[in-house]
Amino acid sequence: MYDVIVVGARVSGSSVAMLLARKGYRVLAVDRTTFPSDTVSTHYIHQAGLSRLQDWGLLDKVIESGCPPIRHLNFSYTDISLDGFADPIDGIDAVYCPRRTVLDSILVDGAREAGVEVIENFTVDELVISDGVVRGIRGHEGDGPEQEFRSSIVIGADGANSTVANKVGADIYRTSPGGCFIYYSYYSGIDWGMQHRTGFGEQQFASWPTNDGLSLVAVMRKRDRFRDFRADPDGGVQEIVDAVDPKYGEELRDSAVREEPFRPMLYPDNFYRRSFGPGWALVGDAGYHKDPFTGWGITDSFKYAELLSERVHEGLSGSRPMTAALEDYQNTRDEQSAGTYELTTSISDLKLTPYYDSVFRAASKSPEYTKKFFGLIAGGIPGEEFFSPANLADLYAEVNLPHGDRHLTSA
Template sequence: MYDAIVVGARVAGSPLAMHLARRGYRVLAVDRATFPSDTVSTHYIHQNGLARLRAWGLLDELLGTEPAAIRQAHFGYRGLQLSGWAEPVDGIDTAYAPRRTVLDALLVDAARRAGAEVIEGFTVAGLVFSEGRVVGIRGQERDRPMREFRAPIVVGADGCRSMVAAQAGAEAYKVVPATGVNYYAYYSGLDGDLHHRVGLHETWCGAWPTHDGLTVAAVICGRSRFKEFRRDVPGNYQAVWDEIHPELGAQMRDQGRRESDFVAMPHADNYYRQPWGPGWALVGDAAYHKDPYPGFGITDAFIHGEILAERLDQALSGERPFDDALAEYHKLRDEMSSENYEFTTTLSAFGELSPRLRGIFGAIRKSPEWTTRLFGLFAGGVGHDEIFSPEAVRRLYEETGTPHDRRVHPAGSA
């Protein structure tokens, strides 16, 4: 009998297992994969996500694997261009985009060192129920006999297509349909900055460095163009770069070298799922997913996993009832993520910006200070109200000398 079972041992599951094991609980984490292994990913960890790794004592271990440091970003949206970087977040002034073969194995090892039992290559066949409550899992390692494990809480950290969510009946809400499909590959010979540009025809391109002198270079095409795009992925991929970012497109042709096959990353819809019920909980993409465009997924998995671990500790220790603790996790997760969710679903539609957003971004690009503040929003060190509240927008327009006839002041957030 375990105190907790975690299904999925990547960036959401292993940190949760580690936190609970460090608190003295008997934890089992299972994953169908073996580690190290790859998975589709943005790779990107924002500064506030790196702050969590440092707090857990794992950042130096990650830096020891020598991921490339990112300290400059170039952001473009339909002709609006901004370049800069965020102020340090909790003293961290860089971002990193580690290979998942490195990051996930590091997190699995950390969970094991903390005392969690991790079974790799384990496929969960289903949840075990008793009187309407989840009480465990059953599954097997490859060709071995079916096994059953029990615990008072089973957590699904098993991604967008979560088996735990499906069998527990977790309902989705605030669903926003996905708009694109991502293709990425690893290149050598490109510069080390973060590039992020939206074009005029439901397209986006981005690049950021990772391990081993390689750069993750990606494009997104709208779903309406997907069939056309996949008829000639290399040619259409290069065409997106040439259209949106011709300088980097030329660099990819003239001095870059593609070092991998293209990886397709069809986007799941944006959604929240009910993240708990009798005997079960969800974390990471199983619980909450948004378009990969801003790269918040890994960072949110770290933050929400830490919140869930604290509430499970309260419940497992008898400090408060499970329902009370998990309802608070649900409330905190939704409150903390709502503004980023709205911001992400707005920008990832790749449509025309609202007059308000175009006015705000247009004013921001006039000011290095406000540009730094905007990049701080992505990094996790600046709140949305510091940029998008009516008071902040009025201050932005005044400080940048924006003419009154170009100021848009509707109430509300972006």
């Protein structure tokens, strides 16, 4: 009998399992894959996410993996350009974009070191449910026989298409359609730093350095162009980079070598899903999923895995009824993530609303607010502060934005 079973052992699952094991609980984590293994990802960890890794004693392992630090960010939205970096957060003055083969292995090893029992290559077939309460899981390791494990709570950390969510019938209560697709791969021969460039014609390319001296290069277009793009992704990548910034297009053509196959990302819709019930909870993309455009997936996984571990501890320790603790987890997650969700869904279709156009255009003309923009991106400045009408009024006055172009609220 376990205290906690976690289904899924990547960034959300290993994190919540490790944190609960460190509190003294008996934890089982299962995953259908083996580690190290790859998964589709932006790789990007904001300073706020790195702060969690630092607190957990794992940031040094990411740095020691050879993943290069990034200390300058380049963002552009058509003719708006924002270049710079945020102030340090908890002493962290860089961001990192590790390969998932590296990051997930560090987290799984951290969970094991904390005392988590990890079973890889394990497929969950059913949840054990009695009197409407989830009591455990049934599944099999590889081609082996069916096994059953029991626990006080089962946590689904198994992604947007979560088996746990499906088995308990967790409903989606807020959704926004996904707008685009992404193709990415890894290239040698280029050193572009961190680029996030959205061009005219609703297309974008991004690049950042990762492990093994490689750069991830990704492109994004609207979903309705996916079928044509996948017929010639090399040509499609070149076309988009050429269109957004010819200088980088020339370097891609003349110097870059694609080292691995492309990874397509045709993301599901953005959503919030009911994330708790009798004997179960959801974390990560299983409960709250958004477009990768703003790169907040990994950081939010760390943030809300930590939050869930604290609430589950309250329930298991008896300091608070489990149902009340889990309800508070969901409500707090929804409140804290609302700004990121709204920003992401508003700009991830590759065109700015008049509101965001006026905000970012004005910020690009002010060194002070450009710095604040990167503080927002890093997780050091809350969205409600950056986008407050009083803050924007000061910004617009500073840069003399015409009154007809001023938008103080998004609605």
